[in-house]
Amino acid sequence: MAPLHVSSLGRLDFVARGIVDGFLIGLHRSPHRGFSVEFAENRPYYPGDDVRFVDWKMFGRSDRYYIKQFEEETNLRAYLLLDTSQSMDWVSDEAQYLKKLEYARLLAASLSVLLLRQGDAVGLLAFDSEIRAHVAPRGVLRHLNRLVRELEKLGGKGGTEAEKALRDVSMRLRRRGLVILMSDLLVDPDATRDALHYLSHRGHEVLVFHLMDPAERDLPAAGDAVFFDPETNEELRTSSSALRREYSRAVAESVSEWRRVCSRMGADYELVTTDVPIGRVLRRYLEKRARLG
Amino acid sequence: MNFLHPWALALAALAAAPILLHLLRRDVAQRIPFPALRYLRRAERRTARSMRLRDQLLLATRILLVVLLAVAAARPLAGRGGARDHEPTDALLIVDNSASMGRVTDGRTLLDHQLEAARTALENAGPADRFWVAPLVGTVLAAGVSADQAVAALGAIEATDAGGDLVGRLAELTTAVPVVDDRVREAHVYSDGQASALQGEPLDLSAWGPVVIGVDTGGESPNGAVTALRLEPDGPVVPGEPATVAALIGITGEGGGTDTVDVRLIVDGQTAAMSRAAWGSEAILALPDLSPGTHSIRVETPPSSLRSDDGRQLGLVTADVPVVQFAGDPDGFLGKALQTLWAEGRIRNESGGDVPSVEVVEGTYRPSGPGEAALLLVPPLDITDLPAFQQGLSAAGVPWRLAVQPSAGAVTLGNPPRIGGIDLVRVSMAYGLERQTAPVSSVDSVLLRTADGAPWLVRGRAGSRVFLLLASPVDPGATDLPTGVAMIPFLEHLLLYWSRPGEEPSWRTEAGVSLALPARAEEVVSPSGDTVRVEGGAPWMPVHAGVWTVRVADDGMSADTPVGVNVPTAESDLRPASTAELESAFAGSTVQTVGTSGDWSSSVFAARRGAEATPWLLLAIVLLFFAELILAAPERALGGVGAGRRTRRSSDGEVTDAA
Numbered sequence: 031m032a033p034l035h036v037s038s039l040g041r042l043d044f045v046a047r048g049i050v051d052g053f054l055i056g057l058h059r060s061p062h063r064g065f066s067v068e069f070a071e072n073r074p075y076y077p078g079d080d081v082r083f084v085d086w087k088m089f090g091r092s093d094r095y096y097i098k099q100f101e102e103e104t105n106l107r108a109y110l111l112l113d114t115s116q117s118m119d120w121v122s123d124e125a126q127y128l129k130k131l132e133y134a135r136l137l138a139a140s141l142s143v144l145l146l147r148q149g150d151a152v153g154l155l156a157f158d159s160e161i162r163a164h165v166a167p168r169g170v171l172r173h174l175n176r177l178v179r180e181l182e183k184l185g186g187k188g189g190t191e192a193e194k195a196l197r198d199v200s201m202r203l204r205r206r207g208l209v210i211l212m213s214d215l216l217v218d219p220d221a222t223r224d225a226l227h228y229l230s231h232r233g234h235e236v237l238v239f240h241l242m243d244p245a246e247r248d249l250p251a252a253g254d255a256v257f258f259d260p261e262t263n264e265e266l267r268t269s270s271s272a273l274r275r276e277y278s279r280a281v282a283e284s285v286s287e288w289r290r291v292c293s294r295m296g297a298d299y300e301l302v303t304t305d306v307p308i309g310r311v312l313r314r315y316l317e318k319r320a321r322l323g
Numbered sequence: 324m325n326f327l328h329p330w331a332l333a334l335a336a337l338a339a340a341p342i343l344l345h346l347l348r349r350d351v352a353q354r355i356p357f358p359a360l361r362y363l364r365r366a367e368r369r370t371a372r373s374m375r376l377r378d379q380l381l382l383a384t385r386i387l388l389v390v391l392l393a394v395a396a397a398r399p400l401a402g403r404g405g406a407r408d409h410e411p412t413d414a415l416l417i418v419d420n421s422a423s424m425g426r427v428t429d430g431r432t433l434l435d436h437q438l439e440a441a442r443t444a445l446e447n448a449g450p451a452d453r454f455w456v457a458p459l460v461g462t463v464l465a466a467g468v469s470a471d472q473a474v475a476a477l478g479a480i481e482a483t484d485a486g487g488d489l490v491g492r493l494a495e496l497t498t499a500v501p502v503v504d505d506r507v508r509e510a511h512v513y514s515d516g517q518a519s520a521l522q523g524e525p526l527d528l529s530a531w532g533p534v535v536i537g538v539d540t541g542g543e544s545p546n547g548a549v550t551a552l553r554l555e556p557d558g559p560v561v562p563g564e565p566a567t568v569a570a571l572i573g574i575t576g577e578g579g580g581t582d583t584v585d586v587r588l589i590v591d592g593q594t595a596a597m598s599r600a601a602w603g604s605e606a607i608l609a610l611p612d613l614s615p616g617t618h619s620i621r622v623e624t625p626p627s628s629l630r631s632d633d634g635r636q637l638g639l640v641t642a643d644v645p646v647v648q649f650a651g652d653p654d655g656f657l658g659k660a661l662q663t664l665w666a667e668g669r670i671r672n673e674s675g676g677d678v679p680s681v682e683v684v685e686g687t688y689r690p691s692g693p694g695e696a697a698l699l700l701v702p703p704l705d706i707t708d709l710p711a712f713q714q715g716l717s718a719a720g721v722p723w724r725l726a727v728q729p730s731a732g733a734v735t736l737g738n739p740p741r742i743g744g745i746d747l748v749r750v751s752m753a754y755g756l757e758r759q760t761a762p763v764s765s766v767d768s769v770l771l772r773t774a775d776g777a778p779w780l781v782r783g784r785a786g787s788r789v790f791l792l793l794a795s796p797v798d799p800g801a802t803d804l805p806t807g808v809a810m811i812p813f814l815e816h817l818l819l820y821w822s823r824p825g826e827e828p829s830w831r832t833e834a835g836v837s838l839a840l841p842a843r844a845e846e847v848v849s850p851s852g853d854t855v856r857v858e859g860g861a862p863w864m865p866v867h868a869g870v871w872t873v874r875v876a877d878d879g880m881s882a883d884t885p886v887g888v889n890v891p892t893a894e895s896d897l898r899p900a901s902t903a904e905l906e907s908a909f910a911g912s913t914v915q916t917v918g919t920s921g922d923w924s925s926s927v928f929a930a931r932r933g934a935e936a937t938p939w940l941l942l943a944i945v946l947l948f949f950a951e952l953i954l955a956a957p958e959r960a961l962g963g964v965g966a967g968r969r970t971r972r973s974s975d976g977e978v979t980d981a982a
Contacts, residue, residue: 117358216358246359255353259360266360267352268367271956272374276366284362 033128033136033308043178046139049308050147051076072096073171099171106150106208107167109199110138110177111192112184113213113241115158116261119186122245126305130241131186133304134212137239140308141210141315142177146170150208154180157195158188166202189261192217196225200232212239214246215288216261227295236297237315240288242281244305249277325932327398334393341385381954388947395940400933408935409928411451412507412532413500416441416473418480419514420458421487422631422834422868422894426515433539434482437513440537441477444511444923445470452928455500459492459514460485460835460866466499483866484631485835486891489520490908497528507930512536516916518900519893521908528912535926537917538899545576547584547602548632548895549622552831552887555607560641561669561819566610570622570635574602575896589621613641617885619870631868632895637831638870638885645670645818646677648696651685656805657701657797658685660814670818681822685797688715697789697822702754704796709754716792720785722767723792726755734773742816744809752801753794756781768842770821782821791821823882833891837864841875841884848872850888 072085075095088096118131128136138154145152146169153167154177163180192213199209209229215222215238229236251271258265270277285301292299298318302311326332357363367374400408418441424434448454448470456465456476460483465476493510500508509532514520516538528534551571560566570586588596588608600606608622618641623634647670649661661683664670673679682694685701686708702712702725713724733751756778758767767783770791779794795801804810832838840847844859850869857863865871871886905914915926 120356120358214358216361242359246357246362249363252353252355255355257355257357257360257363260356260358262360264360265354266364266367268363269374270363272377273363273366273370276370277362280362280365280369281359 033133033304033306041178042135042139042182043143043174045136046143046174046178049136049140049312050143071099071170071172073099106145107153107203107205108141108145108150108208108210109153109155109167109203110141111195111199111209111211111213112138112154112156112181113158113190113192113211113217114156114162114184114186115188115190115214115216116186117190117214117216117259118241120243120260121304122243122250127243128304129186130214130243130304131184133302133308134239134241135181135184136308137212137302137311138210139174139178139181140312142174144312144316146174152177153202155195155199155202156180156184157190157192157198158186159191159194160188161195161198167207190217191221193221193225196222196229200225200229200234203232203234206233206235208235208237210237210239212241214241215284219287223291226291226297230295230297236292236295237318238288238292238297238299239311240285240299240301242301242303244303247278247281247303249274325400327400327935329397331396331398332393334396335390337393338386338389340389341382345382377954381951384947384951384954388944388951391940391944391947395937395944399936399940401936402933407447407449407928408932409447409449409452410507410930410932411449411453411505412509412928412930413453413455413467413503414448414927415455415493415496415500415508415510416457416477417489417492417496417510417512417514418456418458418477419487419489419512419517419520420460420480420483420485421517421520422484422890423487423515423517423520423629423897425482425484425631426629426897428539432482433515434480436539437515437537438477438480440539440917440923441511441513442474444927445474445477447924447928448473453506455496456480457492457496458483459487459489459520463496463499483834484868484888484890484894485866486833486894487514487517487520487835488522489514490523490526493528493534493909494523494526497526497531502530507532509927509929510534511927513539515539515897516899516905517894517896518898518904519896521900521904525908525910526912528909531912533913533915533926533929534909535915535917535923535929536905537923539918544628545574546629546632546895546897547572547574547624547627548629548890548892549573549586549624549635550632550892550895552620552622552635552637552889553605554637554639560610560613560639561644562613562615562641564668566613568608568610568620568622570600570606570608572600572602572604572606572624573895574627575898576628584624587623589619589623591619613639615641615643617872617883619885620887621870628897629890629895632890634868635887635889636868636870637887637889638872640820640885642819642823643680644668645680645822646673647671647681647683647818648673648679649683649685650688651683651701655685655797656799656810657683657814660797660805660810663811664815664818669815681818683818684715687711688719690718695787697791698785699791699793699817699822701793701797702795704798704800719788719790721790721792722759722783722785723781724757724759725794726757728753728755734775736771736773736779740771740816742809743812744807745813748802748804748807748809748813750779750795750802750804752796753777753779756792756794789822791817831887831889832865834866834868834888835864835891837862839863840873843875844873845876846874848874 072088075084075097079097083097085096085098112134114131118134119129121127121129142152149169151167151169154165155161156163163184165177165180226236249270253271254269256265256267289299300314418437420434424432426433452470453467454465454470454473456473457463458480464479465472514536516536549570550573553569555567555569568588572584572586583599583601586598586600586606587594590611595611596608598606598608618639619636620639621634621636626633647661649658652658665672671677679696681699682696683699686703688700698719703709706727709725716724733749735749736745750773767781769778769781771780773779781792783790797805799806840857840859840861840863842859844857846854846856848854849871865888868888868890871888873884873886875882875884917923917926
């Protein structure tokens with residue numbers, strides 16, 4: 031189902047759970063096992079859950095299956111870095127696609143569900159030219175509500191300075207962790223690259239979701255027009271029709287450059303256009319994770 | 324370069340439209356938010372040169388398209404164009420149908436060749452052209468007609484044995500073509516370019532377009548001809564008396580075959596004598612003893628280049644020797660002349676007991692009783708004898724009377740007949756001939772008039788008798804006729820021919836020459852036997868050689884007069900005119916000649932206006948249109964960036980949703 035239609039099904043956490051439940055349940059296993067398990071709460075049983083964790087006492091009292099959940103202390107602390115600049119608050123065709131920011135929110139929520147289900151701690155950091163929101167990582171499912179509330183509050187405005195957020199995260203993560211950056215990467219490439227390198231150097235796993243509107247990847251023809259950047263208000267009068275080939279080349283070069291930079295520092299890079307179903311993105315993510323495990 | 328609709332060039336001003344549209348579109352260009360502007364800018368930097376070039380090409384293509392459309396609408400004419408691409412032309416088509424065009428080459432006559440050339444030239448005519456079509460000999464066949472009608476008129480042109488006066492004919496017909504400012508006039512002459520056809524004063528046709536003369540000479544072969552016939556003795560032929568025909572045999576052109584040629588005399592369709600004569604000499608052929616009546620005489624040579632002049636003919640009337648009774652002074656001029664004729668045996672007198680056939684009366688006529696003899700009445704010199712002469716006229720039943728009129732000085736006879744010396748006769752005194760009962764009966768005719776138009780010799784019927792009445796006495800005091808060489812031939816002609824019922828005993832003329840028919844002429848019979856009804860006194864122009872017969876009604880009786888019609892001698896000289904002669908004949912005019920295998924289409928309709936270039940322009944427009952489509956294809960592609968959020972910058976510069 032197209033992301034636009036999925037997002038219209040309900041609240042963000044409901045949609046995110048639906049995505050994770052519908053496509054990915056049972057596939058994800060945290061590669062980092064904790065050693066200290068403390069009971070945290072029960073939750074309803076879902077097909078595929080490990081029967082070892084069924085709370086039989088609760089079954090005896092309520093005649094319903096519940097799964098015992100533990101606050102598992104793992105080695106993985108994940109930070110979701112979400113670009114909320116004005117460039118993210120754009121869509122080429124509202125009738126077909128989500129805004130990049132909306133897509134990123136949905137993706138972040140889905141990743142949160144996935145990670146929390148696995149028992150990983152998930153934190154959130156939203157930024158544009160400043161840090162706009164911060165939620166410290168926790169590993170309980172209840173934490174999802176907090177994350178979703180923060181995600182729903184985010185709106186696109188301002189410029190983009192990703193390196194500031196990246197450095198901030200690197201300061202906050204004392205142990206080795208996972209940093210997932212969701213941005214359109216319309217940023218200062220050198221500074222961002224340095225920040226990513228710094229993160230990687232500190233031993234963190236870095237995963238970059240490069241978000242693009244389909245129209246940013248394949249420029250449609252629009253004849254003579256004045257194009258302007260909503261962030262900077264810079265203008266360019268041109269005929270997009272005549273530039274399509276060169277534009278695609280420029281995008282491809284940029285993607286290659288980001289891919290090369292990420293690869294060099296051991297980070298994962300994933301180009302994601304907003305017409306791609308979230309589930310497919312998650313599957314790709316899980317496949318990468320599985321290879322790590 | 325000319326244009327059929329030059330006003331349409333004003334549409335070229337629309338060429339500014341692409342520029343204006345471009346400028347206008349700049350002002351109303353859509354503002355589209357696009358975050359990935361950095362990629363767009365990078366692409367724009369890379370393609371700036373090619374885009375600028377494409378834009379310039381596109382603008383040039385569009386401007387050129389508009390200009391070409393305007394030019395195509397103006398229907399331009401480029402180059403000299405073919406014969407079909409010419410200004411509206413009024414063309415005078417003259418086809419030489421004279422005798423010389425009867426030569427045969429490649430199994431067809433020159434006339435046929437040139438008619439085909441004319442039809443070929445007409446294939447290049449346009450709908451706005453008009454044509455006047457006329458043969459060189461004959462009437463105008465079409466005036467101001469279309470090419471199709473002109474072709475039809477060409478079909479009516481027939482060969483003749485007449486001579487042609489090309490210059491005179493052009494002078495006559497060019498006045499028939501009206502002068503219209505915006506129309507070109509051209510003369511197209513289809514001829515053999517015979518030098519003898521260029522007669523008269525030079526003709527100035529400088530106001531016309533070129534005079535295009537098609538010259539089909541039919542080769543340079545020599546032409547033999549019988550160029551003249553002469554009777555010996557030179558006068559009426561009388562049965563029983565020896566007579567000969569002298570035929571002059573001529574040849575023109577180089578390489579003229581044998582030195583001598585067979586000459587044949589044909590009388591009434593039968594070979595009567597043969598001879599052999601050298602070219603350029605006279606062949607003398609003896610006439611057989613001819614019975615009284617009309618005879619067809621023809622002398623011919625073997626066929627040469629031009630067939631129609633290989634023979635020459637004359638009509639001949641032989642009469643019985645008239646029996647003449649004379650009443651007058653035997654020692655007078657008239658009496659002496661009659662005695663001479665008696666002595667020569669050309670006439671007889673009544674002493675032998677013969678019944679007079681002609682009664683010659685000089686002075687007063689006194690009826691001697693009923694008779695059938697013709698009367699020749701000569702008035703007295705003494706005016707006091709005139710009343711008695713008038714009484715005699717009355718007694719004879721002659722409806723004419725003499726009136727004393729003041730002498731107007733000596734005059735010559737106008738339009739005299741072919742009687743030796745008659746054209747030299749001068750008349751110093753003549754009575755006025757007045758008919759008693761007007762109008763003049765159709766049976767009366769004026770045989771001779773003086774140069775001032777007064778009747779001098781009249782002929783008519785008085786009962787059953789023919790009368791001839793002279794206006795002057797035969798006396799040196801009235802005319803120099805009795806003392807001149809014409810006296811005896813004139814008198815003999817009177818007695819042998821004019822005193823007989825009927826008209827002229829014999830005519831010789833040339834094809835194409837107009838003659839006045841006798842007043843009582845009823846019909847004309849062609850050499851081939853075709854009979855045509857004619858009006859007496861009307862002009863008649865035979866155009867075919869041969870012996871024609873003019874049938875004349877005479878008081879209920881009909882009399883035939885043979886007329887020998889021959890090819891004009893000038894037609895036998897087939898030498899074509901030189902370029903200098905042609906230019907001299909049409910001084911001041913542009914003369915173009917087209918040879919036998921010449922290209923008429925390059926010479927006629929000379930006011931070329933170029934070929935219409937519109938089809939080529941339309942092709943160029945189509946190609947440019949496709950070029951424009953290709954160049955502008957990216958701009959016309961569907962879809963767009965941020966379709967739902969296109970914005971315009973408002974007057975205060977704020978970006979707002981366009982929707």
